[in-house]
Amino acid sequence: MPIIVRLDVMLARRKMKSKDLAEAVGITEANLSLLKSGKVKGVRFETLEKICQALDCQPGDLLDYEP
Amino acid sequence: MAPLNRTARIKTLSTALIALGGVFLIYFVWRYVTFVVPLAFGDDGMLQRWFGYEDHATHIPLSTRLVYFIMTLLPNLAAVAAVLIGIRLMFHFRAEQYFHARTISTLRHIGLALMILAATAIFATIAINPWVTQHRPEGALPFNFHIGTYDLGYLLAGILVYIVGWVMGEALKIQQENEGFV
Numbered sequence: 413m414p415i416i417v418r419l420d421v422m423l424a425r426r427k428m429k430s431k432d433l434a435e436a437v438g439i440t441e442a443n444l445s446l447l448k449s450g451k452v453k454g455v456r457f458e459t460l461e462k463i464c465q466a467l468d469c470q471p472g473d474l475l476d477y478e479p
Numbered sequence: 480m481a482p483l484n485r486t487a488r489i490k491t492l493s494t495a496l497i498a499l500g501g502v503f504l505i506y507f508v509w510r511y512v513t514f515v516v517p518l519a520f521g522d523d524g525m526l527q528r529w530f531g532y533e534d535h536a537t538h539i540p541l542s543t544r545l546v547y548f549i550m551t552l553l554p555n556l557a558a559v560a561a562v563l564i565g566i567r568l569m570f571h572f573r574a575e576q577y578f579h580a581r582t583i584s585t586l587r588h589i590g591l592a593l594m595i596l597a598a599t600a601i602f603a604t605i606a607i608n609p610w611v612t613q614h615r616p617e618g619a620l621p622f623n624f625h626i627g628t629y630d631l632g633y634l635l636a637g638i639l640v641y642i643v644g645w646v647m648g649e650a651l652k653i654q655q656e657n658e659g660f661v
Contacts, residue, residue, distance in 0.1 A: 439661055443661045444661075446661065447661050452659050452660065452661050453656075453658070453659030453660055454659065454660045454661075455660065455661055456660055456661065459661055
């Protein structure tokens with residue numbers, strides 16, 4: 413898929429653990445892991461908003477498009 | 480109530496309905512073979528009496544009898560198909576496939592079978608009288624447009640079941656689209 417999820421990069425930059433982000437966003441660690449590896453069909457705006465809030469970033473910081 | 484008990488209850492109920500459907504099918508076929516077949520092809524004036532021939536010895540050609548038989552056979556075949564598909568649906572329930580593409584497709588097929596049953600029964604009601612009585616010396620009976628409430632009921636039930644199946648199919652697609660979203 414040409415959409416690349418850069419969540420792991422942002423987590424590293426913010427020095428935040430996946431477990432803490434999952435807790436802040438309100439999703440399971442398993443789902444967050446799937447999202448990090450790009451193995452999901454999509455992300456709800458609600459989830460994206462909470463991730464951006466927790467990591468203090470923009471959606472563009474999390475997603476890249478590489479055709 | 481615990482989910483396990485619910486599953487067990489569904490299995491028990493569907494098994495009972497499979498058995499009931501099987502018994503009904505045997506009775507249905509037996510009734511058809513012992514009543515309609517002799518009526519259509521019997522040579523004892525039964526068909527003539529049934530359709531108001533004054534002379535019970537009036538000859539009714541085999542072609543007329545055959546078409547009469549087919550006209551009565553079609554709605555009965557549709558009824559048998561509806562029951563068989565219903566039994567198949569019960570097997571899906573037994574296999575714990577409740578909200579599944581195959582189950583929903585089976586539901587739509589029941590609706591379709593009921594609609595075919597109603598359509599063929601309505602057609603038979605309209606056309607049978609003039610067809611079978613065409614050889615009466617006193618003249619054929621007119622078309623019968625008195626559609627039975629049972630047939631209309633089957634038609635409505637078929638349409639409803641089909642629509643329910645279609646809506647469930649769309650709901651399943653929506654669910655599948657939403658799966659994999661976080």
